[in-house]
Amino acid sequence: MQLQDFKIKSKKAVLKTTKLISHRFGFSRVNMSDHDRVVFDLKGYLVKPAVLSQNEIEVIREFTLRQKNNPQSLSPHERYLPGGPFAQLIDHREVMNVLLNVIDPDPEKIRLENVFLSYRQQGEGEWRPHAGGRTTNPNYAYNFHDGRIYAGMVRVVWELNEVLENKGGTCFIPGSHKANYNIRTNPVKSIDARNSGLWESYGCPAGSLIIFSEAVRHSADFWQNSQSPRVAIFCAYNHINVRHHKPDFKPEVIEQLAPKHQRFFREVYHPQFD
Numbered sequence: 001m002q003l004q005d006f007k008i009k010s011k012k013a014v015l016k017t018t019k020l021i022s023h024r025f026g027f028s029r030v031n032m033s034d035h036d037r038v039v040f041d042l043k044g045y046l047v048k049p050a051v052l053s054q055n056e057i058e059v060i061r062e063f064t065l066r067q068k069n070n071p072q073s074l075s076p077h078e079r080y081l082p083g084g085p086f087a088q089l090i091d092h093r094e095v096m097n098v099l100l101n102v103i104d105p106d107p108e109k110i111r112l113e114n115v116f117l118s119y120r121q122q123g124e125g126e127w128r129p130h131a132g133g134r135t136t137n138p139n140y141a142y143n144f145h146d147g148r149i150y151a152g153m154v155r156v157v158w159e160l161n162e163v164l165e166n167k168g169g170t171c172f173i174p175g176s177h178k179a180n181y182n183i184r185t186n187p188v189k190s191i192d193a194r195n196s197g198l199w200e201s202y203g204c205p206a207g208s209l210i211i212f213s214e215a216v217r218h219s220a221d222f223w224q225n226s227q228s229p230r231v232a233i234f235c236a237y238n239h240i241n242v243r244h245h246k247p248d249f250k251p252e253v254i255e256q257l258a259p260k261h262q263r264f265f266r267e268v269y270h271p272q273f274d
């Protein structure tokens with residue numbers, strides 16, 4: 001076969017697979033914009049402002065705070081994340097658009113392995129830089145191969161209250177997921193200092209989405225907004241073949257999720273064995 005024919009045939013096959021996936025899973029736009037793809041690769045993180053409507057924000061925030069403060073008032077399957085109205089965000093289109101482009105193009109191969117609420121009031125938080133640099137560990141790896149990104153574990157953060165810039169949102173050293181010097185195992189104090197000038201954070205309205213590769217050097221920060229606490233839901237998505245977290249989801253929560261959401265919590269194995 002001529003090289004040109006081969007190229008056309010492979011392009012057609014990719015389009016067909018993409019169509020099949022979109023049709024089967026209802027993702028009408030499985031593609032990340034070129035802008036987002038380049039920014040994610042360049043910096044290791046993306047900020048998508050105001051993804052949720054006011055009503056979605058209020059319902060999910062109120063329910064999540066009830067799970068935190070008064071779980072006994074809820075049915076057992078709704079007492080813990082990912083139960084309750086948050087479940088509808090598990091495969092939110094904006095999340096899947098990114099994950100299908102940075103973890104695996106097949107949604108069957110994407111797992112959600114950890115979900116937790118980060119709740120911080122004025123002054124609460126910590127400064128604890130971690131990750132960064134290259135590694136062969138699949139959970140922290142970041143690879144670019146054959147024209148696409150292959151990220152290891154990817155964090156998806158739903159900010160349910162406003163975040164003021166440099167006042168408590170997650171901080172990143174942009175580009176550090178591709179650093180050649182191993183700042184993960186050999187951290188440099190002057191680089192890790194909050195005021196090194198190398199750290200970037202974000203300001204965003206409630207309902208915004210932050211997505212980052214676990215490979216990028218990042219840290220929590222101290223929350224500095226006396227008007228409202230940080231209410232953020234952190235999710236860790238991973239490839240079906242690997243796991244980073246110890247499994248701790250409540251079975252009663254997962255059993256009551258819709259089948260399209262349950263599949264994100266399957267065991268770690270290759271779907272060829274199904």
Ligand SMILES: O=C(O)CCC(=O)C(=O)O
Binds near residue numbers: 170220221
């Ligand atoms: O709390 C934060 O903003 C960052 C959390 C963190 O470091 C992580 O998800 O690995």
